[in-house]
Amino acid sequence: MKTIVLASQKGGAGKTTLAAHLAVAAEKAGDGPCVLIDTDPQASLAAWWNVREEELPSFAPATLKELPGKLEALAKAGFVYAFIDTPPAITESIRTVVAQADFVIIPTRPSPHDLRAVGRTVELAADVGRPFAFAVTQAKSNSRLTVQAMAALSEHGVVAGAIVHDRVDYAASMIDGRTVLETGPRGRSAGEVIELWAFVKSRFIDSKKARNQKGTQNG
Numbered sequence: 001m002k003t004i005v006l007a008s009q010k011g012g013a014g015k016t017t018l019a020a021h022l023a024v025a026a027e028k029a030g031d032g033p034c035v036l037i038d039t040d041p042q043a044s045l046a047a048w049w050n051v052r053e054e055e056l057p058s059f060a061p062a063t064l065k066e067l068p069g070k071l072e073a074l075a076k077a078g079f080v081y082a083f084i085d086t087p088p089a090i091t092e093s094i095r096t097v098v099a100q101a102d103f104v105i106i107p108t109r110p111s112p113h114d115l116r117a118v119g120r121t122v123e124l125a126a127d128v129g130r131p132f133a134f135a136v137t138q139a140k141s142n143s144r145l146t147v148q149a150m151a152a153l154s155e156h157g158v159v160a161g162a163i164v165h166d167r168v169d170y171a172a173s174m175i176d177g178r179t180v181l182e183t184g185p186r187g188r189s190a191g192e193v194i195e196l197w198a199f200v201k202s203r204f205i206d207s208k209k210a211r212n213q214k215g216t217q218n219g
């Protein structure tokens with residue numbers, strides 16, 4: 001099982017929205033079964049899942065203390081991807097969650113405030129030695145700020161080419177436990193979520209390739 005953690009110090013960056021959307025995108029792409037875990041005391045992701053009618057993706061309650069054991073059990077149960085939502089802070093507890101990640105996604109709004117706060121999340125991922133990438137979220141269309149933000153972020157790490165734009169359907173779709181993939185499967189928002197999932201998935205394939213190449217070189 002691959003564990004994907006959504007983390008960023010900034011509240012409102014889009015962690016919860018992306019956790020739900022990426023898990024649904026993965027299920028719809030046939031890459032599941034997927035499981036969601038909410039480590040934010042505000043429990044927005046859990047609340048979303050509770051009003052959701054569809055069974056998939058699954059949801060697994062877990063306290064921070066239980067997390068390592070829980071992930072092991074979920075892997076044994078056959079889940080392919082786990083998506084973990086986190087609170088907007090940099091605390092020791094988030095550090096332990098990020099340490100469990102196979103991949104960390106850092107949702108970032110293209111705003112000066114959010115960009116200034118990126119450093120600490122990157123430090124955290126670097127500290128625990130986990131691969132990560134930025135995902136630009138809530139971007140205004142045709143905004144120079146988005147281009148500038150992507151350039152600035154790329155100095156700190158990989159930036160997903162798929163940009164999630166600022167659209168009401170992202171928020172509106174989640175009211176009754178759905179995502180844009182269900183409320184507007186042919187819409188632009190659905191298209192960018194599908195593209196973002198393809199990017200995240202490709203990071204696992206790339207890292208596997210890199211490992212295999214290394215193995216070949218070593219003998």
Ligand SMILES: Nc1ncnc2c1ncn2[C@@H]1O[C@H](COP(=O)(O)OP(=O)(O)O)[C@@H](O)[C@H]1O
Nearest residue numbers: 011012013014015016017138165166167170171
């Ligand atoms: N791409 C988007 N377009 C429009 N609104 C969004 C988008 N992503 C998130 N939102 C809204 O912004 C707010 C914060 O998003 P959320 O995912 O809860 O962030 P976080 O979990 O990082 O605090 C929510 O009200 C959410 O509905």
Ligand SMILES: [Mg+2]
Nearest residue numbers: 015016040044
């Ligand atoms: Mg949240």
